[in-house]
Amino acid sequence: MNIFIASGSPRKNGNTQQLTDIVHKELTKLGHHIQEIWLHDKKIEPCIACRKCQRDWTSYGCFIKDDMQEIVNQVMESDIIVLATPIYAWYCTPPMKAMIDRFVYGLNKFYGDEIGPSLWKGKTLALITTCGYRPEKGADLFEEGMKRYAKHCNLNYSDMLCARHLGYNVEFMDKEKEDSARNFAHYLHSLQL
Numbered sequence: 001m002n003i004f005i006a007s008g009s010p011r012k013n014g015n016t017q018q019l020t021d022i023v024h025k026e027l028t029k030l031g032h033h034i035q036e037i038w039l040h041d042k043k044i045e046p047c048i049a050c051r052k053c054q055r056d057w058t059s060y061g062c063f064i065k066d067d068m069q070e071i072v073n074q075v076m077e078s079d080i081i082v083l084a085t086p087i088y089a090w091y092c093t094p095p096m097k098a099m100i101d102r103f104v105y106g107l108n109k110f111y112g113d114e115i116g117p118s119l120w121k122g123k124t125l126a127l128i129t130t131c132g133y134r135p136e137k138g139a140d141l142f143e144e145g146m147k148r149y150a151k152h153c154n155l156n157y158s159d160m161l162c163a164r165h166l167g168y169n170v171e172f173m174d175k176e177k178e179d180s181a182r183n184f185a186h187y188l189h190s191l192q193l
């Protein structure tokens with residue numbers, strides 16, 4: 001399968017990336033083709049609600065000239081979209097939020113005078129998160145938001161891998177987290193899309 005991973009942490013050796021690296025390596029071993037991007041290195045402007053993207057039902061069609069068209073091309077080539085982010089104020093980090101806002105309009109032609117198609121219908125969405133609170137109190141709102149987002153966009157929501165950060169004086173990675181990251185990769189592999 002083609003798997004697109006968007007990494008939203010500002011910390012290149014941080015907790016989220018440690019978890020994502022294991023998933024990435026395992027999926028590669030299982031024979032999948034992975035394209036991973038680092039969102040903080042990309043230029044992603046916020047959506048300005050001009051709705052010019054709604055004029056064309058055949059392509060992304062956003063008029064803002066930045067890195068989003070290249071990101072959309074990668075998304076359109078993929079079977080699974082993985083959003084990897086630390087939880088910031090109960091949601092994802094700013095460049096990821098800007099990216100998912102730009103997807104929700106540009107790739108869903110629902111916002112013009114007539115209701116058009118979802119251009120990314122049928123793709124699978126998965127999440128990798130890390131947070132300071134227990135996952136059910138730290139990452140629950142983001143997961144719920146993304147489940148609703150997936151339903152709205154006609155994507156198939158799969159699952160979330162979430163690991164807790166116990167503090168900057170505690171080593172983040174341990175055997176249990178490594179195993180859960182590998183298991184998550186095997187779960188995505190088993191989807192056989």
Ligand SMILES: Cc1cc2nc3c(=O)[nH]c(=O)nc-3n(C[C@H](O)[C@H](O)[C@H](O)COP(=O)(O)O)c2cc1C
Nearest residue numbers: 009014015016086087089090130131132133138165
């Ligand atoms: C600005 C900021 C906001 C945060 N907000 C939350 C939050 O709402 N809930 C939570 O559980 N953890 C929160 N955290 C903790 C991070 O999610 C956690 O430390 C994460 O593992 C950091 O990942 P990273 O090493 O990839 O940056 C926050 C951290 C920062 C820096």
